[in-house]
Amino acid sequence: MTETREKILRVEDVVIRFNLRGKELTAVRSASLDLYKGETLAIVGESGSGKSVFTKSFLGMLDKNGRVASGNILFEGENLAEFSREEQWLKIRGKKIAMIFQDPMTALNPLKTIGEQIREVITLHRGMNRQEARAEALSMLEKVGIGDAAQRYGQYPHEFSGGMRQRGVIAIAAACKPDILICDEPTTALDVTIQAQILENLKELQREMGMSIIFITHDLGVVANVADRVAVMYAGEIVEYGRTPEVFYDPRHPYSWALLASLPQLGEKGEDLYTIHGTPPNLFKEIKGDAFAPRNPRALKIDFEEAPPWFAVSDTHFAKTWLLHESAPEVEAPKIIQRLKEKSLKGLDYGS
Numbered sequence: 001m002t003e004t005r006e007k008i009l010r011v012e013d014v015v016i017r018f019n020l021r022g023k024e025l026t027a028v029r030s031a032s033l034d035l036y037k038g039e040t041l042a043i044v045g046e047s048g049s050g051k052s053v054f055t056k057s058f059l060g061m062l063d064k065n066g067r068v069a070s071g072n073i074l075f076e077g078e079n080l081a082e083f084s085r086e087e088q089w090l091k092i093r094g095k096k097i098a099m100i101f102q103d104p105m106t107a108l109n110p111l112k113t114i115g116e117q118i119r120e121v122i123t124l125h126r127g128m129n130r131q132e133a134r135a136e137a138l139s140m141l142e143k144v145g146i147g148d149a150a151q152r153y154g155q156y157p158h159e160f161s162g163g164m165r166q167r168g169v170i171a172i173a174a175a176c177k178p179d180i181l182i183c184d185e186p187t188t189a190l191d192v193t194i195q196a197q198i199l200e201n202l203k204e205l206q207r208e209m210g211m212s213i214i215f216i217t218h219d220l221g222v223v224a225n226v227a228d229r230v231a232v233m234y235a236g237e238i239v240e241y242g243r244t245p246e247v248f249y250d251p252r253h254p255y256s257w258a259l260l261a262s263l264p265q266l267g268e269k270g271e272d273l274y275t276i277h278g279t280p281p282n283l284f285k286e287i288k289g290d291a292f293a294p295r296n297p298r299a300l301k302i303d304f305e306e307a308p309p310w311f312a313v314s315d316t317h318f319a320k321t322w323l324l325h326e327s328a329p330e331v332e333a334p335k336i337i338q339r340l341k342e343k344s345l346k347g348l349d350y351g352s
Protein backbone atom coordinates (compact mmCIF):
# COMPACT_ATOMS: atom_id res chain seq x y z
CA MET A 1 0.00 0.00 0.00
CA THR A 2 1.59 3.28 -1.05
CA GLU A 3 0.68 6.62 0.47
CA THR A 4 -1.65 8.61 -1.75
CA ARG A 5 -2.45 11.41 0.68
CA GLU A 6 -1.15 14.94 0.32
CA LYS A 7 2.23 15.55 1.96
CA ILE A 8 1.99 18.60 4.17
CA LEU A 9 5.55 18.64 5.55
CA ARG A 10 8.76 17.21 4.13
CA VAL A 11 11.83 17.13 6.32
CA GLU A 12 15.04 16.05 4.64
CA ASP A 13 18.37 15.18 6.26
CA VAL A 14 18.12 17.71 9.05
CA VAL A 15 21.22 18.14 11.22
CA ILE A 16 20.91 20.18 14.42
CA ARG A 17 23.92 21.34 16.41
CA PHE A 18 24.28 23.11 19.71
CA ASN A 19 27.23 25.09 20.88
CA LEU A 20 27.94 24.25 24.48
CA ARG A 21 30.79 26.16 26.14
CA GLY A 22 32.66 26.32 22.84
CA LYS A 23 32.10 22.65 21.95
CA GLU A 24 29.72 21.37 19.25
CA LEU A 25 27.08 18.77 20.11
CA THR A 26 25.09 17.13 17.32
CA ALA A 27 21.61 16.46 18.72
CA VAL A 28 19.98 15.52 15.41
CA ARG A 29 21.97 13.70 12.75
CA SER A 30 20.41 13.65 9.34
CA ALA A 31 16.80 12.99 10.32
CA SER A 32 14.09 12.93 7.65
CA LEU A 33 10.34 12.51 7.73
CA ASP A 34 7.20 13.15 5.72
CA LEU A 35 3.91 14.16 7.26
CA TYR A 36 0.61 13.62 5.45
CA LYS A 37 -2.50 15.75 5.73
CA GLY A 38 -4.82 14.61 8.50
CA GLU A 39 -2.58 11.85 9.85
CA THR A 40 -1.03 11.27 13.26
CA LEU A 41 2.64 10.43 13.15
CA ALA A 42 4.23 9.31 16.40
CA ILE A 43 7.92 9.84 17.04
CA VAL A 44 9.17 7.40 19.67
CA GLY A 45 12.54 6.99 21.29
CA GLU A 46 14.17 7.15 24.68
CA SER A 47 14.97 10.37 26.50
CA GLY A 48 17.66 12.40 24.76
CA SER A 49 17.13 10.82 21.33
CA GLY A 50 16.36 14.26 19.89
CA LYS A 51 12.57 14.11 19.46
CA SER A 52 11.89 17.54 20.98
CA VAL A 53 14.82 19.31 19.39
CA PHE A 54 13.99 17.86 15.97
CA THR A 55 10.35 18.98 16.05
CA LYS A 56 11.08 22.34 17.68
CA SER A 57 13.12 23.13 14.57
CA PHE A 58 9.86 23.06 12.56
CA LEU A 59 8.67 26.20 14.38
CA GLY A 60 11.90 28.04 15.04
CA MET A 61 11.91 27.16 18.73
CA LEU A 62 15.46 25.92 19.15
CA ASP A 63 17.37 27.38 22.08
CA LYS A 64 19.64 30.30 21.15
CA ASN A 65 22.77 28.13 21.16
CA GLY A 66 21.24 25.73 18.61
CA ARG A 67 20.89 25.84 14.82
CA VAL A 68 19.81 23.76 11.87
CA ALA A 69 23.26 23.15 10.41
CA SER A 70 21.97 21.51 7.22
CA GLY A 71 18.93 19.88 5.63
CA ASN A 72 15.51 21.08 4.48
CA ILE A 73 12.18 21.61 6.24
CA LEU A 74 9.71 22.09 3.41
CA PHE A 75 6.30 23.52 4.24
CA GLU A 76 3.91 25.40 1.95
CA GLY A 77 6.54 26.06 -0.68
CA GLU A 78 9.10 27.45 1.75
CA ASN A 79 12.23 25.97 3.29
CA LEU A 80 11.87 26.70 7.00
CA ALA A 81 15.46 25.55 7.55
CA GLU A 82 16.55 28.74 5.82
CA PHE A 83 14.53 31.09 8.03
CA SER A 84 16.80 33.51 9.82
CA ARG A 85 14.50 36.23 11.17
CA GLU A 86 11.87 36.06 13.88
CA GLU A 87 9.25 37.79 11.62
CA GLN A 88 9.44 34.82 9.26
CA TRP A 89 8.56 32.46 12.09
CA LEU A 90 5.67 34.60 13.29
CA LYS A 91 3.67 33.64 10.18
CA ILE A 92 4.13 29.96 11.02
CA ARG A 93 4.49 29.46 14.78
CA GLY A 94 1.22 29.02 16.62
CA LYS A 95 -0.69 29.86 13.46
CA LYS A 96 0.17 27.08 11.03
CA ILE A 97 2.32 24.85 13.20
CA ALA A 98 1.60 24.75 16.94
CA MET A 99 3.29 22.79 19.71
CA ILE A 100 2.15 21.69 23.15
CA PHE A 101 4.37 20.36 25.93
CA GLN A 102 4.18 18.03 28.90
CA ASP A 103 3.83 20.85 31.43
CA PRO A 104 0.74 22.94 30.60
CA MET A 105 1.89 25.76 32.90
CA THR A 106 4.68 26.66 30.45
CA ALA A 107 1.99 27.65 27.95
CA LEU A 108 -0.55 29.28 30.25
CA ASN A 109 -0.53 32.77 31.62
CA PRO A 110 -1.36 32.44 35.34
CA LEU A 111 -2.77 35.98 35.43
CA LYS A 112 -5.44 35.54 32.76
CA THR A 113 -8.53 33.35 32.70
CA ILE A 114 -8.45 30.31 30.44
CA GLY A 115 -11.32 31.75 28.41
CA GLU A 116 -9.51 35.03 27.81
CA GLN A 117 -6.40 33.20 26.69
CA ILE A 118 -8.32 31.20 24.09
CA ARG A 119 -10.31 34.26 22.98
CA GLU A 120 -7.12 36.29 22.51
CA VAL A 121 -5.57 33.84 20.07
CA ILE A 122 -8.82 33.67 18.14
CA THR A 123 -9.06 37.47 17.77
CA LEU A 124 -5.37 37.70 16.92
CA HIS A 125 -5.16 34.89 14.39
CA ARG A 126 -8.66 34.58 12.97
CA GLY A 127 -9.77 38.19 12.88
CA MET A 128 -13.06 37.64 14.74
CA ASN A 129 -14.58 40.35 16.90
CA ARG A 130 -14.75 39.97 20.68
CA GLN A 131 -18.27 38.54 20.75
CA GLU A 132 -17.66 35.99 18.00
CA ALA A 133 -14.32 35.05 19.51
CA ARG A 134 -15.95 34.44 22.91
CA ALA A 135 -18.54 32.12 21.36
CA GLU A 136 -15.79 30.29 19.49
CA ALA A 137 -13.69 30.00 22.66
CA LEU A 138 -16.62 28.47 24.52
CA SER A 139 -17.11 25.97 21.73
CA MET A 140 -13.37 25.11 21.83
CA LEU A 141 -13.61 24.45 25.57
CA GLU A 142 -16.42 21.99 24.94
CA LYS A 143 -14.56 20.32 22.10
CA VAL A 144 -11.56 19.58 24.31
CA GLY A 145 -13.83 18.02 26.91
CA ILE A 146 -14.14 20.86 29.42
CA GLY A 147 -17.72 20.61 30.69
CA ASP A 148 -19.55 23.61 32.09
CA ALA A 149 -17.71 25.77 29.61
CA ALA A 150 -19.45 29.06 30.49
CA GLN A 151 -18.28 28.85 34.09
CA ARG A 152 -14.83 27.46 33.27
CA TYR A 153 -14.26 30.30 30.78
CA GLY A 154 -13.86 32.76 33.63
CA GLN A 155 -11.53 30.65 35.77
CA TYR A 156 -7.76 30.99 36.14
CA PRO A 157 -5.25 28.19 35.44
CA HIS A 158 -4.71 27.54 39.17
CA GLU A 159 -8.41 26.67 39.47
CA PHE A 160 -7.96 23.83 36.95
CA SER A 161 -6.61 20.33 37.64
CA GLY A 162 -3.55 19.13 35.69
CA GLY A 163 -5.66 17.30 33.11
CA MET A 164 -8.03 20.26 32.69
CA ARG A 165 -5.08 22.63 32.24
CA GLN A 166 -3.70 20.45 29.48
CA ARG A 167 -7.13 20.48 27.81
CA GLY A 168 -7.03 24.29 28.07
CA VAL A 169 -3.63 24.33 26.37
CA ILE A 170 -4.94 22.09 23.59
CA ALA A 171 -7.90 24.47 23.17
CA ILE A 172 -5.54 27.46 22.84
CA ALA A 173 -3.31 25.64 20.34
CA ALA A 174 -6.23 24.31 18.28
CA ALA A 175 -8.13 27.63 18.36
CA CYS A 176 -5.83 28.97 15.61
CA LYS A 177 -6.72 25.97 13.45
CA PRO A 178 -3.09 25.01 12.80
CA ASP A 179 -2.29 22.66 9.94
CA ILE A 180 0.12 20.78 12.18
CA LEU A 181 -0.11 20.25 15.93
CA ILE A 182 3.02 18.88 17.60
CA CYS A 183 2.26 17.22 20.94
CA ASP A 184 5.41 16.66 23.00
CA GLU A 185 4.55 14.04 25.65
CA PRO A 186 1.29 15.91 26.37
CA THR A 187 -0.20 13.30 28.67
CA THR A 188 2.87 11.72 30.27
CA ALA A 189 2.38 13.48 33.61
CA LEU A 190 -1.31 12.55 33.84
CA ASP A 191 -2.98 9.42 35.14
CA VAL A 192 -3.93 6.77 32.60
CA THR A 193 -7.69 7.40 32.53
CA ILE A 194 -7.29 11.15 31.97
CA GLN A 195 -4.57 10.41 29.44
CA ALA A 196 -6.93 8.19 27.43
CA GLN A 197 -9.74 10.78 27.52
CA ILE A 198 -7.45 13.57 26.35
CA LEU A 199 -6.10 11.42 23.53
CA GLU A 200 -9.69 10.67 22.48
CA ASN A 201 -10.49 14.42 22.49
CA LEU A 202 -7.42 15.12 20.38
CA LYS A 203 -8.54 12.52 17.85
CA GLU A 204 -12.00 14.09 17.61
CA LEU A 205 -10.52 17.56 17.15
CA GLN A 206 -8.29 16.18 14.45
CA ARG A 207 -11.20 14.55 12.61
CA GLU A 208 -13.17 17.77 12.75
CA MET A 209 -10.35 20.13 11.80
CA GLY A 210 -8.39 17.88 9.46
CA MET A 211 -5.08 18.83 11.09
CA SER A 212 -2.00 16.62 11.09
CA ILE A 213 -0.53 15.64 14.44
CA ILE A 214 3.03 14.77 15.36
CA PHE A 215 2.89 12.93 18.66
CA ILE A 216 6.13 12.64 20.61
CA THR A 217 6.40 9.94 23.23
CA HIS A 218 8.80 7.49 24.81
CA ASP A 219 5.84 5.18 25.53
CA LEU A 220 5.16 2.83 22.65
CA GLY A 221 2.02 1.67 24.46
CA VAL A 222 0.37 5.06 23.83
CA VAL A 223 1.36 4.99 20.18
CA ALA A 224 -0.76 1.96 19.27
CA ASN A 225 -3.90 3.88 20.14
CA VAL A 226 -3.16 7.22 18.56
CA ALA A 227 -0.86 6.95 15.58
CA ASP A 228 -1.37 6.10 11.91
CA ARG A 229 2.36 5.88 11.42
CA VAL A 230 5.36 5.57 13.71
CA ALA A 231 8.92 6.86 13.37
CA VAL A 232 11.50 5.42 15.76
CA MET A 233 14.30 7.81 16.72
CA TYR A 234 17.67 6.86 18.17
CA ALA A 235 20.62 9.15 18.89
CA GLY A 236 19.34 11.95 16.69
CA GLU A 237 18.33 9.82 13.76
CA ILE A 238 15.10 8.20 12.54
CA VAL A 239 16.06 4.51 12.26
CA GLU A 240 12.70 2.99 11.26
CA TYR A 241 9.29 4.21 10.13
CA GLY A 242 6.13 2.70 8.82
CA ARG A 243 2.42 2.31 9.37
CA THR A 244 1.71 1.59 13.04
CA PRO A 245 0.90 -2.13 12.59
CA GLU A 246 4.04 -2.56 10.46
CA VAL A 247 6.32 -1.15 13.13
CA PHE A 248 4.44 -2.91 15.93
CA TYR A 249 4.11 -6.37 14.48
CA ASP A 250 7.03 -6.51 12.12
CA PRO A 251 9.75 -4.21 13.50
CA ARG A 252 13.12 -4.60 11.77
CA HIS A 253 15.64 -2.36 13.51
CA PRO A 254 17.23 -3.91 16.62
CA TYR A 255 16.52 -0.66 18.50
CA SER A 256 12.80 -0.96 17.66
CA TRP A 257 13.00 -4.58 18.90
CA ALA A 258 14.52 -3.39 22.14
CA LEU A 259 11.96 -0.61 22.64
CA LEU A 260 9.05 -2.97 22.03
CA ALA A 261 10.51 -5.86 23.99
CA SER A 262 10.89 -3.65 27.04
CA LEU A 263 7.14 -2.86 27.12
CA PRO A 264 5.87 -4.55 30.29
CA GLN A 265 2.44 -5.27 28.78
CA LEU A 266 3.96 -7.48 26.06
CA GLY A 267 5.94 -9.79 28.31
CA GLU A 268 4.49 -13.15 29.33
CA LYS A 269 4.07 -14.24 32.92
CA GLY A 270 7.35 -15.32 34.47
CA GLU A 271 9.40 -13.88 31.61
CA ASP A 272 12.16 -11.42 32.47
CA LEU A 273 11.58 -7.91 31.18
CA TYR A 274 13.95 -6.99 28.38
CA THR A 275 16.28 -4.16 29.25
CA ILE A 276 18.38 -2.10 26.90
CA HIS A 277 21.92 -2.23 28.27
CA GLY A 278 24.49 0.53 28.02
CA THR A 279 24.00 4.19 27.33
CA PRO A 280 23.31 6.24 24.20
CA PRO A 281 26.37 7.56 22.35
CA ASN A 282 28.18 10.74 23.30
CA LEU A 283 26.72 13.40 21.01
CA PHE A 284 29.91 15.48 21.13
CA LYS A 285 31.70 12.73 19.20
CA GLU A 286 31.31 11.57 15.64
CA ILE A 287 29.38 8.32 15.44
CA LYS A 288 30.79 5.53 13.32
CA GLY A 289 28.51 2.87 11.85
CA ASP A 290 25.09 2.11 13.34
CA ALA A 291 24.76 4.25 16.49
CA PHE A 292 22.92 1.44 18.31
CA ALA A 293 25.62 -1.21 17.63
CA PRO A 294 27.46 -0.93 20.99
CA ARG A 295 24.17 -1.66 22.82
CA ASN A 296 22.95 -4.28 20.40
CA PRO A 297 23.78 -7.86 21.47
CA ARG A 298 23.01 -8.99 17.92
CA ALA A 299 25.23 -6.41 16.16
CA LEU A 300 27.11 -7.46 13.03
CA LYS A 301 30.73 -6.52 12.28
CA ILE A 302 29.65 -4.03 9.64
CA ASP A 303 27.42 -2.24 12.18
CA PHE A 304 30.57 -0.92 13.88
CA GLU A 305 32.14 0.18 10.61
CA GLU A 306 29.60 1.68 8.28
CA ALA A 307 26.29 3.51 8.77
CA PRO A 308 23.43 1.49 7.25
CA PRO A 309 21.36 3.10 4.47
CA TRP A 310 17.54 2.89 4.31
CA PHE A 311 16.17 -0.51 3.28
CA ALA A 312 12.53 -0.90 2.22
CA VAL A 313 10.45 -3.56 3.95
CA SER A 314 7.31 -2.50 2.05
CA ASP A 315 6.18 0.58 0.12
CA THR A 316 5.40 2.24 3.45
CA HIS A 317 7.88 0.62 5.85
CA PHE A 318 11.61 1.42 5.97
CA ALA A 319 14.47 0.70 8.36
CA LYS A 320 18.14 1.66 8.56
CA THR A 321 19.70 -1.66 9.50
CA TRP A 322 22.24 -3.91 7.83
CA LEU A 323 20.05 -6.87 8.81
CA LEU A 324 17.91 -6.04 5.79
CA HIS A 325 20.83 -6.29 3.37
CA GLU A 326 20.41 -9.24 1.00
CA SER A 327 23.61 -10.89 2.19
CA ALA A 328 23.03 -10.33 5.92
CA PRO A 329 23.08 -13.46 8.09
CA GLU A 330 19.81 -14.71 9.59
CA VAL A 331 19.49 -13.01 13.02
CA GLU A 332 16.72 -14.00 15.39
CA ALA A 333 14.64 -11.25 16.96
CA PRO A 334 13.91 -11.46 20.73
CA LYS A 335 11.13 -13.92 21.65
CA ILE A 336 8.61 -11.16 22.38
CA ILE A 337 9.09 -9.75 18.88
CA GLN A 338 8.67 -13.17 17.28
CA ARG A 339 5.42 -13.62 19.20
CA LEU A 340 4.13 -10.23 18.00
CA LYS A 341 4.77 -11.28 14.44
CA GLU A 342 2.98 -14.60 14.93
CA LYS A 343 0.01 -12.72 16.36
CA SER A 344 -0.16 -10.43 13.38
CA LEU A 345 0.08 -13.35 10.95
CA LYS A 346 -2.89 -14.94 12.68
CA GLY A 347 -4.71 -11.66 12.20
CA LEU A 348 -4.98 -11.05 15.93
CA ASP A 349 -4.96 -7.51 17.32
CA TYR A 350 -3.97 -6.18 13.95
CA GLY A 351 -5.19 -2.62 14.22
CA SER A 352 -5.27 -0.52 11.08
Ligand SMILES: Nc1ncnc2c1ncn2[C@@H]1O[C@H](COP(=O)(O)OP(=O)(O)OP(=O)(O)O)[C@@H](O)[C@H]1O
Pocket residue numbers: 018019020025027045046047048049050051052053054063064065066218283
Ligand atom coordinates in the same frame (compact mmCIF):
# COMPACT_ATOMS: atom_id res chain seq x y z
N1 LIG B 1 20.11 24.17 24.42
C1 LIG B 1 20.77 23.02 24.36
N2 LIG B 1 22.11 23.01 24.46
C2 LIG B 1 22.82 21.86 24.40
N3 LIG B 1 22.27 20.66 24.21
C3 LIG B 1 20.93 20.60 24.09
C4 LIG B 1 20.11 21.76 24.17
N4 LIG B 1 18.81 21.38 24.03
C5 LIG B 1 18.82 20.03 23.89
N5 LIG B 1 20.08 19.57 23.91
C6 LIG B 1 20.52 18.15 23.79
O1 LIG B 1 19.97 17.58 22.64
C7 LIG B 1 19.71 16.19 22.82
C8 LIG B 1 18.30 15.86 22.42
O2 LIG B 1 17.38 16.41 23.36
P1 LIG B 1 15.80 16.30 23.22
O3 LIG B 1 15.20 17.09 24.33
O4 LIG B 1 15.38 16.61 21.84
O5 LIG B 1 15.55 14.76 23.48
P2 LIG B 1 14.16 14.02 23.61
O6 LIG B 1 14.27 12.80 22.79
O7 LIG B 1 13.04 14.95 23.30
O8 LIG B 1 14.18 13.62 25.14
P3 LIG B 1 13.09 13.87 26.27
O9 LIG B 1 12.06 12.82 26.04
O10 LIG B 1 13.87 13.70 27.53
O11 LIG B 1 12.60 15.28 26.06
C9 LIG B 1 20.00 15.91 24.28
O12 LIG B 1 21.27 15.32 24.40
C10 LIG B 1 19.98 17.28 24.91
O13 LIG B 1 20.83 17.34 26.03
